[in-house]
Amino acid sequence: MVKINNKKLAKFLGYKAIRLLILLIVIAAISFIMVQLSPIDPVKAYLGQRIVSQEQLAIMGEYWGTNLSLGERVFGWLSTLASGSMGFSLIYRVPVTEVIVQKFTASFTLMAVSWVISAVVGFGLGVLAGAKEGTWVDKAIKTYCYILQSTPTFWIGLVLLMVFSVYLGWFPIGLSVPIGQLSDTVTFWQWLYRLILPAITLSIVGIASLTMYTRDKLINVKRSDYFLFAQARGESFWGTIKNHGIRNILLPAITIQFMSFNELFGGTILVEQVFAYPGIGQATVAAGLRSDVPLLLGIVIVSTIFVFVGNLIADMVYEYVDPRLKGEDDE
Amino acid sequence: MSDLPWYNRGLFSSLNLRQKTLLTIALTGLLLLVIFISGMMINANLPTDFSIKMQPPSFEHIFGTDWMGRDMFIRTIKGLSLSIMIGIGASIISSIIATILAFVASINKFCDSFVSWLIDLFASIPHILLIMMISIALGKGAFGVIMAVAFSHWVNLTRVLRAEVLQINTSEYVALSKRFGKSKLWIAKEHILPLVLSQIFVGTLLVFPHAIMHESSVTFLGFGLSPHEPAIGIILSESMTYLAMGAWWLAFFPGLALLIVVLLFDIIGDNLKRLFDPSQANN
Numbered sequence: 001m002v003k004i005n006n007k008k009l010a011k012f013l014g015y016k017a018i019r020l021l022i023l024l025i026v027i028a029a030i031s032f033i034m035v036q037l038s039p040i041d042p043v044k045a046y047l048g049q050r051i052v053s054q055e056q057l058a059i060m061g062e063y064w065g066t067n068l069s070l071g072e073r074v075f076g077w078l079s080t081l082a083s084g085s086m087g088f089s090l091i092y093r094v095p096v097t098e099v100i101v102q103k104f105t106a107s108f109t110l111m112a113v114s115w116v117i118s119a120v121v122g123f124g125l126g127v128l129a130g131a132k133e134g135t136w137v138d139k140a141i142k143t144y145c146y147i148l149q150s151t152p153t154f155w156i157g158l159v160l161l162m163v164f165s166v167y168l169g170w171f172p173i174g175l176s177v178p179i180g181q182l183s184d185t186v187t188f189w190q191w192l193y194r195l196i197l198p199a200i201t202l203s204i205v206g207i208a209s210l211t212m213y214t215r216d217k218l219i220n221v222k223r224s225d226y227f228l229f230a231q232a233r234g235e236s237f238w239g240t241i242k243n244h245g246i247r248n249i250l251l252p253a254i255t256i257q258f259m260s261f262n263e264l265f266g267g268t269i270l271v272e273q274v275f276a277y278p279g280i281g282q283a284t285v286a287a288g289l290r291s292d293v294p295l296l297l298g299i300v301i302v303s304t305i306f307v308f309v310g311n312l313i314a315d316m317v318y319e320y321v322d323p324r325l326k327g328e329d330d331e
Numbered sequence: 332m333s334d335l336p337w338y339n340r341g342l343f344s345s346l347n348l349r350q351k352t353l354l355t356i357a358l359t360g361l362l363l364l365v366i367f368i369s370g371m372m373i374n375a376n377l378p379t380d381f382s383i384k385m386q387p388p389s390f391e392h393i394f395g396t397d398w399m400g401r402d403m404f405i406r407t408i409k410g411l412s413l414s415i416m417i418g419i420g421a422s423i424i425s426s427i428i429a430t431i432l433a434f435v436a437s438i439n440k441f442c443d444s445f446v447s448w449l450i451d452l453f454a455s456i457p458h459i460l461l462i463m464m465i466s467i468a469l470g471k472g473a474f475g476v477i478m479a480v481a482f483s484h485w486v487n488l489t490r491v492l493r494a495e496v497l498q499i500n501t502s503e504y505v506a507l508s509k510r511f512g513k514s515k516l517w518i519a520k521e522h523i524l525p526l527v528l529s530q531i532f533v534g535t536l537l538v539f540p541h542a543i544m545h546e547s548s549v550t551f552l553g554f555g556l557s558p559h560e561p562a563i564g565i566i567l568s569e570s571m572t573y574l575a576m577g578a579w580w581l582a583f584f585p586g587l588a589l590l591i592v593v594l595l596f597d598i599i600g601d602n603l604k605r606l607f608d609p610s611q612a613n614n
Contacts, residue, residue, distance in 0.1 A: 023451075023452065023455060026452060027452070027455075034464050034467070034468035035464065035467060038469075038470060039469075146594075147590070147594065149597075150540055150590055150594045150597055152547055152548060152589060152590070154567065155567065155586035155590070158571070158582045158583075159586070162574060162582065162583065166579070167579070262454070262455075262458060263458070265459075265460070266458050266459035266460070269459050270459070270548055270551070270552070273551070273552055284460065285552050285553065288464075288467060288552075288553075289554070291467075296464075299460070300456065300460060303456070303460055304455055304456055307455050307456070308455055311455070
């Protein structure tokens with residue numbers, strides 16, 4: 001049973017909350033300035049090849065706010081942010097918060113599923129490779145991870161799409177909703193069916209680093225004296241791995257997995273683009289390509305919080321769950 | 332260890348580990364150089380021939396042809412050399428940033444915490460998002476991508492260098508130089524830089540694969556090189572249109588080629604690391 005010192009936890013969380021606040025302010029400011037400095041004209045980017053009259057161009061400029069000076073834009077954006085809203089998405093024409101909540105829930109399922117899969121499979125493979133160090137099993141897993149680390153995420157997605165959707169025809173080519181159906185009439189199974197390929201792609205990418213990490217840790221444990229002693233005492237090999245290996249490496253592995261939220265988010269953007277999965281990644285790309293500044297900044301803020309929470313959980317796992325670190329200042 | 336590992340048998344059995352490492356580096360380096368130079372020499376405006384459009388791989392066109400009848404193999408090589416060029420630019424700039432920041436961190440305590448804070452800041456935004464933002468801010472194109480990748484990849488090297496510089500700063504010879512009244516700049520130049528130079532070099536090479544991969548990713552998403560250039564990311568995003576028609580070769584081979592190039596750079600980086608840092612050679 002994990003016993004948590006409330007006072008210490010409150011202090012820890014308070015400190016982290018202040019850090020997050022400062023971080024968000026700085027990131028919001030920097031990213032806003034960066035987007036505003038861009039030489040890309042949002043009106044032109046939105047219109048593309050279409051030809052419009054001068055008056056229409058002026059109306060568009062007003063809608064996008066390009067007729068205002070930089071100072072006015074900064075002030076306007078900061079005042080909307082201070083009032084608690086993130087502004088109005090220019091391309092979806094609804095408040096940014098609404099877009100983000102809707103898109104993020106779709107992506108969250110995708111990320112959560114692949115996060116869990118990659119955690120379980122990655123850890124399992126890592127333990128297997130570490131336990132069988134030097135054998136062909138280990139070499140196969142190592143080569144696999146090595147190659148995987150140099151593979152672009154979106155290419156894996158493309159290859160899976162080619163094999164399973166185009167060639168074998170097992171899965172639809174894209175979209176989270178069948179064509180000709182409203183998104184709220186989709187059944188759970190239809191939705192799950194369309195989640196399989198993106199989730200597999202995303203988890204394949206996440207496996208490599210965790211597996212290599214787990215393998216190295218387990219090999220370290222295997223070289224330790226207590227492991228040797230356990231073997232000398234006559235415990236079975238897999239028994240020692242279970243009792244001395246996994247118990248020691250599980251916690252750092254979980255921590256690593258929580259710290260991978262950064263890559264997970266990046267992978268989601270790419271995977272959603274390949275599979276046309278309407279989540280936060282597609283929204284990000286659309287916002288970036290068509291200069292929807294409020295939405296893009298909203299996504300930056302939300303994703304920063306997302307990554308921060310991952311790191312925070314990793315920190316907390318280290319500080320509070322590890323039984324070896326308890327008892328020093330708890331009394 | 333009774334049985335010999337694979338690399339100690341057969342053709343190269345007379346070489347020692349160091350020679351083998353050097354041989355690996357030389358061969359992979361040569362291969363990459365060939366790809367790079369031949370890509371540079373290819374004219375970007377390939378002839379279009381609609382009579383041979385969308386042909387699957389054959390002996391004449393080993394990677395097949397695209398929807399305008401252009402040979403995919405030539406386009407891929409050109410794309411790879413573009414990727415390598417951007418990778419070189421981005422990793423050199425990112426190492427320069429990392430070196431400067433590592434030395435700035437060693438000035439005093441305030442600077443050190445500032446650099447640590449900067450590291451935290453950059454590590455807390457998802458990488459791809461950061462690259463996208465910087466690329467947008469600089470107006471996309473090759474310059475935008477190089478800068479974007481450079482400004483998002485200095486973090487790891489800075490961490491390593493900062494720790495290294497801190498450690499060297501506590502050594503006796505640095506303390507002695509200080510007593511002799513040498514300036515901080517002199518110490519940095521004469522004592523610290525020569526010692527971390529190999530780390531910087533290896534760090535640059537290790538950034539390379541990431542740089543290439545991220546470049547192709549943002550280009551794929553549409554935030555990198557312009558659609559007129561035959562970058563791998565562009566080729567792959569084009570291929571998505573034809574995927575449903577079964578034109579698998581448009582996506583498969585360019586991606587595989589990119590994977591191989593990234594892997595080759597990885598191999599060079601790892602081997603050089605072993606050469607420079609023999610204590611890690613057993614891993």
